[in-house]
Amino acid sequence: MSVLVPTSLDAARDALSANPSATVLAGGTDLMVEVNERRREVVDVIAVDRVAELRAWSHDPVSRTLTIGAAVTWSEIEDAPFLAWVPSLAQAARTVGSPQIRHAGTIGGNLGTCSPAGDGLPPLSALEAVVHLTGPGGERSLPFAEFMTGPKRNARAAGELITAVTVPVLRGPQGYAKVGVRNAMVIATAGVALVCDADAGGVRLALGSVGPVILRCPEAEAIVAAEADFAAGRLAEPALRAAAEAARAAARPIDDHRSTAAYRRHAVGVLTARLLRRAFPHD
Amino acid sequence: MTEATTEMYVLHVNGETREVRDAAPGESLLFVLRERLGLMGAKGACEQGECGSCSVLVDESLVCSCLVLAASAVGRRIVTVEGIAPPGAPTDVQQAFVDAGAVQCGFCTPGLVMATHSLLERVAEPTELEIREELSGNICRCTGYGRIIDAVQRVAVARRGGGA
Ligand SMILES: Cc1cc2nc3c(=O)[nH]c(=O)nc-3n(C[C@H](O)[C@H](O)[C@H](O)COP(=O)(O)OP(=O)(O)OC[C@H]3O[C@@H](n4cnc5c(N)ncnc54)[C@H](O)[C@@H]3O)c2cc1C
Numbered sequence A: 001m002s003v004l005v006p007t008s009l010d011a012a013r014d015a016l017s018a019n020p021s022a023t024v025l026a027g028g029t030d031l032m033v034e035v036n037e038r039r040r041e042v043v044d045v046i047a048v049d050r051v052a053e054l055r056a057w058s059h060d061p062v063s064r065t066l067t068i069g070a071a072v073t074w075s076e077i078e079d080a081p082f083l084a085w086v087p088s089l090a091q092a093a094r095t096v097g098s099p100q101i102r103h104a105g106t107i108g109g110n111l112g113t114c115s116p117a118g119d120g121l122p123p124l125s126a127l128e129a130v131v132h133l134t135g136p137g138g139e140r141s142l143p144f145a146e147f148m149t150g151p152k153r154n155a156r157a158a159g160e161l162i163t164a165v166t167v168p169v170l171r172g173p174q175g176y177a178k179v180g181v182r183n184a185m186v187i188a189t190a191g192v193a194l195v196c197d198a199d200a201g202g203v204r205l206a207l208g209s210v211g212p213v214i215l216r217c218p219e220a221e222a223i224v225a226a227e228a229d230f231a232a233g234r235l236a237e238p239a240l241r242a243a244a245e246a247a248r249a250a251a252r253p254i255d256d257h258r259s260t261a262a263y264r265r266h267a268v269g270v271l272t273a274r275l276l277r278r279a280f281p282h283d
Numbered sequence B: 001m002t003e004a005t006t007e008m009y010v011l012h013v014n015g016e017t018r019e020v021r022d023a024a025p026g027e028s029l030l031f032v033l034r035e036r037l038g039l040m041g042a043k044g045a046c047e048q049g050e051c052g053s054c055s056v057l058v059d060e061s062l063v064c065s066c067l068v069l070a071a072s073a074v075g076r077r078i079v080t081v082e083g084i085a086p087p088g089a090p091t092d093v094q095q096a097f098v099d100a101g102a103v104q105c106g107f108c109t110p111g112l113v114m115a116t117h118s119l120l121e122r123v124a125e126p127t128e129l130e131i132r133e134e135l136s137g138n139i140c141r142c143t144g145y146g147r148i149i150d151a152v153q154r155v156a157v158a159r160r161g162g163g164a
């Protein structure tokens, strides 16, 4: 077994291209659980948590975009400046695990695992993030909706590294809300992200833990976009209820050890209404 | 680029250079600390990041050592509860845990002491809610947390200059 600890993206990419079956390790908060439980064998490991390019982020005020390196941790994303640029993602970051988990766990690892319960994923879906990959075949970028292909399945090919995600910096309210059995350190029973684009009059809602992938809610989004007054922060109660009902209907939950499908669907309605009330305090 | 092989790699633990030889693939830092380096302070219970009893500092960041691949921590500064104070001279946090009665069986205590040091580095005067949130990754089966929160508050008050 060997563990490589590259500090540059070139070195990480070359190491992985030379050994495409090597395991990519970021914070280890998903991977090491599997290793400890003997569900996953690791032989050769490439640790990316010291790769300078993956640890960086950049804000481009001209294109109004933010590019976040794959090895940026949740404890970094939960605070300023991310809180101002991408509030829904920062709020989601704050709900991940515990301080220990957030210090180690990364946005790239959340994408690598691609659990439908990954808290980073509904905001990335609602922000229409672009996921950047690099590998033996060169670089490519995919919309989040094409990146996540199923529960714990994504479009990353063997030998590819997730390098970063790019998200727009939008004007308008955002939020992330989740329910679970505790207030902290809990996997979401259901999670909802709301992102508004006040300049375009657009609204995006994305649901986590209630389908095989993160689900968008076009009907609910259309109701809010048509009825909301962004400048006044106003959304009439009947429209808000109709949107929450449409989000409920968009969920495709299953019964499992964490929750019944019926409860998950109910939670989606409650969380959607809650986020809309916060975003549009006046009815 | 650093390369660690399981035949031999070097960790920096509590200010010392420690060699790890003939390790098995996939060994966690918790395992290496306890089973190879004889440092029993960090405790292992869940080995899935849930209980926090294995909390240590890696480059000043509080993490679960059960989720750190030991060989990937080469070149990092690792501090365990053994490394925060010499024997017989507890830190203010350790003393406050004793004084407040925040230790019963003691299994969670090393992790909570590390978490409390980390918390007070970042937030000098945490509210009760902040303490609860910051310590949410450390589970205690005995105390009911009241006295642990009390201990954290005592340290914050004492560091501020003693008065209430
Ligand atoms: C106690 C506990 C609580 C948790 N709570 C939550 C929670 O509330 N919400 C939540 O969403 N998650 C939670 N998680 C899961 C986990 O913390 C997150 O998914 C985290 O974002 C994973 O990041 P990581 O850096 O630790 O990934 P790792 O474990 O290092 O990697 C995860 C996967 O991604 C791959 N990978 C990582 N980085 C890259 C890259 N740059 N390129 C290609 N592949 C890569 C790895 O090969 C691996 O397959 C929890 C985990 C634990 C142990």
Ligand code: FES
Binding pocket: B043, B044, B045, B046, B047, B048, B049, B050, B051, B052, B053, B054, B055, B064, B065, B066, B067
């Ligand atoms: S043993 Fe590491 S968190 Fe429980």
Ligand code: FES
Binding pocket: B102, B103, B104, B105, B106, B107, B108, B109, B139, B140, B141, B142, B143
């Ligand atoms: S004192 Fe026993 S687990 Fe905390």
